[in-house]
Amino acid sequence: xxNYIINREENLKGLLSEEHYFQSLLQVLYSNELLNKMELxxxxxxxxxxxxxxxxxxxxxxxxSVRVELAEQIMxxxxxxxxxxxxxxxxxxxxxxxxxxxxxxxxxxxGEEMIKEKVEKCKKLFKQVQVNxxxxxxxxxxxxxxxxxxxxxxxxxxxxxxxxxxxxIDYQLSDGDIKMTGVEYIEAYLNILRLENSFxxxxxxxxxxxxxxxxxxxxxxxxxxxYEFVLTNYLxxxxxxxxxxxxxxxxxxxxxxxxxxxxxxxxxxxxxxxLSSETLFKELSIEDEExxxxxxxxxxxxxxxxxxxxxxxxxxxxxxTINTAEDNIIKYQDGESLDDxxxxxxxxxxxxxSKIEDKMKIIRDELHSLQDLVDVLGxxxxxxxxxxxxxxxxxxxxxxxxxxxxxxxESMDSDYGTESEKExxxxxxxxLGTLDDLKKDEIMSISExxxx
Amino acid sequence: MSNNLLAxxxxxxxxxxxxxxxxxxxxxxxxxxxxxxxxxxDVIDTRSExxxxxxxxxxxxxxxxKIISAFCDSSYxxxxxxxxxxxxxxxxxxxxxxxxIERVSDDELIEVMKDYFNxxxxxxxxxxxxxxxxxxxxxxxxxxxDYLKVDDCEELEEEEE
Numbered sequence: 001x002x003n004y005i006i007n008r009e010e011n012l013k014g015l016l017s018e019e020h021y022f023q024s025l026l027q028v029l030y031s032n033e034l035l036n037k038m039e040l041x042x043x044x045x046x047x048x049x050x051x052x053x054x055x056x057x058x059x060x061x062x063x064x065s066v067r068v069e070l071a072e073q074i075m076x077x078x079x080x081x082x083x084x085x086x087x088x089x090x091x092x093x094x095x096x097x098x099x100x101x102x103x104x105x106x107x108x109x110x111g112e113e114m115i116k117e118k119v120e121k122c123k124k125l126f127k128q129v130q131v132n133x134x135x136x137x138x139x140x141x142x143x144x145x146x147x148x149x150x151x152x153x154x155x156x157x158x159x160x161x162x163x164x165x166x167x168x169i170d171y172q173l174s175d176g177d178i179k180m181t182g183v184e185y186i187e188a189y190l191n192i193l194r195l196e197n198s199f200x201x202x203x204x205x206x207x208x209x210x211x212x213x214x215x216x217x218x219x220x221x222x223x224x225x226x227y228e229f230v231l232t233n234y235l236x237x238x239x240x241x242x243x244x245x246x247x248x249x250x251x252x253x254x255x256x257x258x259x260x261x262x263x264x265x266x267x268x269x270x271x272x273x274x275l276s277s278e279t280l281f282k283e284l285s286i287e288d289e290e291x292x293x294x295x296x297x298x299x300x301x302x303x304x305x306x307x308x309x310x311x312x313x314x315x316x317x318x319x320x321t322i323n324t325a326e327d328n329i330i331k332y333q334d335g336e337s338l339d340d341x342x343x344x345x346x347x348x349x350x351x352x353x354s355k356i357e358d359k360m361k362i363i364r365d366e367l368h369s370l371q372d373l374v375d376v377l378g379x380x381x382x383x384x385x386x387x388x389x390x391x392x393x394x395x396x397x398x399x400x401x402x403x404x405x406x407x408x409x410e411s412m413d414s415d416y417g418t419e420s421e422k423e424x425x426x427x428x429x430x431x432l433g434t435l436d437d438l439k440k441d442e443i444m445s446i447s448e449x450x451x452x
Numbered sequence: 453m454s455n456n457l458l459a460x461x462x463x464x465x466x467x468x469x470x471x472x473x474x475x476x477x478x479x480x481x482x483x484x485x486x487x488x489x490x491x492x493x494d495v496i497d498t499r500s501e502x503x504x505x506x507x508x509x510x511x512x513x514x515x516x517x518k519i520i521s522a523f524c525d526s527s528y529x530x531x532x533x534x535x536x537x538x539x540x541x542x543x544x545x546x547x548x549x550x551x552x553i554e555r556v557s558d559d560e561l562i563e564v565m566k567d568y569f570n571x572x573x574x575x576x577x578x579x580x581x582x583x584x585x586x587x588x589x590x591x592x593x594x595x596x597x598d599y600l601k602v603d604d605c606e607e608l609e610e611e612e613e
Contacts, residue, residue, distance in 0.1 A: 068507050
């Protein structure tokens with residue numbers, strides 16, 4: 001009988017929300033008659049007392065009323081702090097004893113201490129993430145680590161908004177479904193990012209960048225998860241029984257891989273992948289249990305996508321070939337840009353010219369960098385057919401460089417840029433359309449071989 | 453859940469307010485002002501409605517008592533329209549708590565209302581609301597340092613014209 005009661009209570013744990021832990025705990029306990037109405041009201045009155053006190057602090061005792069949104073926010077913050085402590089209690093039975101035996105104010109104080117500890121832990125985790133940051137060009141990744149978290153450590157407000165994490169996180173994790181808020185969210189995110197970084201750092205960064213570039217030339221601007229790409233390709237490498245730490249899968253190897261897995265059911269794939277993950281851990285000398293668990297979870301998540309890629313014959317987008325020809329790309333070193341005042345006076349000079357020949361002369365004589373040329377084109381000083389004249393006067397290499405500034409259809413929407421930028425983009429496309437195919441292809445191929 | 457709790461809180465405050473306002477009658481009787489039980493209920497309802505329509509929630513209560521204490525000695529309030537004026541003042545108070553974007557404390561707002569009401573407005577609720585408090589709120593929003601100078605701004609505008 002006792003066992004039955006314990007089990008019944010512990011089963012309720014599954015009903016509790018990670019995000020609104022304390023509120024859900026009260027609801028579950030009350031609806032299952034583990035907390036009676038009087039006990040619930042006693043708790044609610046204690047919450048209201050704390051809320052009144054917090055509001056008094058907030059308004060510096062100058063205002064007895066506040067906006068409802070603010071009162072709700074502060075109340076959620078109180079619930080969050082109490083919830084943090086309650087989460088640390090292992091069983092529902094003990095939770096009930098604590099709620100009935102302890103004052104809510106004491107629980108709150110302990111919760112506050114736990115949050116402070118978590119913030120310190122997050123600081124340490126963030127330092128680790130910064131140290132192990134991947135040398136990638138993916139904008140969301142770099143921006144999230146360089147700027148996204150700094151806000152949190154400055155603005156996190158334990159007193160009045162502990163459930164809100166002020167941060168700007170764009171980079172998506174492989175397992176990004178974090179059902180938590182406040183400092184708990186930051187802790188969970190940083191912990192996962194640390195694991196992902198730790199896995200990716202087993203591989204050559206140049207190869208990882210090549211892998212992402214081969215997935216999509218604009219991958220640096222895309223909201224992708226680097227770890228998933230690396231893991232998928234390396235799993236492919238393991239499946240074709242290659243050894244070493246190279247991520248590359250050639251066309252032939254992919255064909256072999258396809259033959260190996262195409263007729264397997266999801267269950268068989270799962271078995272095979274789990275066996276391969278063991279090899280993967282050995283090959284990369286991974287011993288961190290947390291990381292192993294995370295990798296296995298991600299591998300299982302890959303199965304439906306791989307199944308689908310086999311069916312739709314698009315396995316080349318899943319197991320990617322790293323094209324070494326990409327390495328022969330010329331990296332364009334731009335000339336020195338003009339300072340702002342000089343640039344302004346030149347654009348004004350161009351704007352004042354009535355003849356396009358004079359405009360072209362100023363561009364030729366005064367501009368010595370691609371960036372300045374691009375800025376001039378988008379600075380409302382060249383109009384309509386004048387663009388075509390300017391493009392005619394440019395060398396093929398210069399046109400190829402300008403082509404790099406056109407938004408690609410795949411990753412950028414057509415509304416990218418200001419109106420004047422869109423105008424020169426359109427005019428450049430129009431000009432290219434007037435060229436013969438041979439000349440056009442030549443310019444395109446030069447453009448493909450340049451990286452700016 | 454938090455909304456429910458705030459509603460419970462409002463009802464607790466309302467109950468407390470009833471006794472508080474009743475006690476105020478002792479103070480206001482000196483000036484010939486008294487609220488009947490019906491009036492008190494009205495005043496409490498006005499407070500709840502004013503809070504709800506201005507999207508606010510009150511903690512601790514005591515505002516009605518403060519308003520009564522501040523205005524009871526006004527020569528512009530008589531028993532004849534005491535309850536009506538009090539209801540109007542309560543509504544006005546919460547409305548301008550929002551309009552002054554939380555820059556004015558409860559005590560300061562009541563003091564300013566009393567001062568305008570007794571002097572410049574000579575007991576006119578319309579003037580108090582639509583000229584002086586509106587002017588003050590707009591001064592606050594536009595960052596005017598001496599936001600209480602409502603007349604002067606208008607005089608300046610007239611001079612410019």
